[in-house]
Amino acid sequence: MNKYRKPHRYKRRKSILRSKYFWLTILFVLVVSGIFYLICFYSFFQIKEIKISGNQKISSPALEGIIKKKIEKKILFFPSSSIFLADLNKISKDVLEAFPLIGEIKMERNFSDAIAVDVKERSPVAILIQGANAFYLDKEGIIFEPVGAEEDLIKIIDKQKTNNLGEQAMSKEKLSQILDIAYKLKSDLKIPLQQFEMESDDKLNLVMVEGWQAYFNLSNDVNWQLTKLRAVLEEKIPPEKRKNLEYIELRFGNYAPFKYKN
Helix, strand or coil: CCEEEEEEECCCCCCCHHHHHHHHHHCCCCCCCCHHHHHHHHHHCCCCEEEEEECCCCCHHHHHHHHHHCCCCECEEEEEEEECCCCHHHHHHHCCCCCCCEEEEEEEEEECCCEEEEEEEECCCCCECCCCCEECCCCCCCEEEEEECCCCCHHHEECCCCCCCCCECCCCCHHHHHHHHHHHHHHHHHHCEEEECCCCCCEEEECCCCCCCCEECCCCCCCHHHHHHHHHHHCCCCCHHHEEEEEEEECCCCCCEEEEEE
16 A cells, blocks of 8 residues: 555635626626616606597596506506506507597507507497487497487487497497488488387387388398388378378388378
8 A cells, every 4th residue: 555645636616706607697687687777767768748639529638647547557666657668559448448439549659758649539420329328329339428418310219228338239230221221211212200219130110200100121121121112102102191101011022011090
């Protein structure tokens, strides 16, 4: 056995401060933290202005108030209104739910600290009456505002259901049929109309100012029913007898039976 051993050499551990990976990690954390601060809290990117256009009935402060609430966030317990974090699609949906009067909204980031909001309010094409409630109805069949005063608009009484503001109370196609009937009654047949009454999804009653009714089926050919109405009025029911007329039935086949009041 060799009496003389070689001394064991311990490898000196390299200091972490000399490790390039340590400094790269520190650099990465600093860069990420800096980007995080810029995105979330840097004043240059905080939303300071909301530019609203296109509104007529809805007040700008009311719109601005709800948009600001949706923009403001809490990040690590600190408030932020960063333009990068504003979810404009989600905010647009929330605004449409809060204001049924708005039909369309467009939101865009404007420079670094402002948002441009352009709204298009709904326009009424008819009045929908459900029970004791009367609403304005737009071309899409959506009710969006209670009727404030008597107006010269087509009146449709729905005897089947009730809806809330912002809901589609009638399909666009069905509403288009009704508006077309109203136009042709006025322009072609020269018949003064009082209102429409929806008895069911298909049955539509036209109530005339003269006191009589015409029964339509919206699932059938509306133009053919109008043609039958013109024919029976011109050939069988002279104007002087209409005050005694009760109804004209137009829903079935080629016939248009009618009845006088007892």
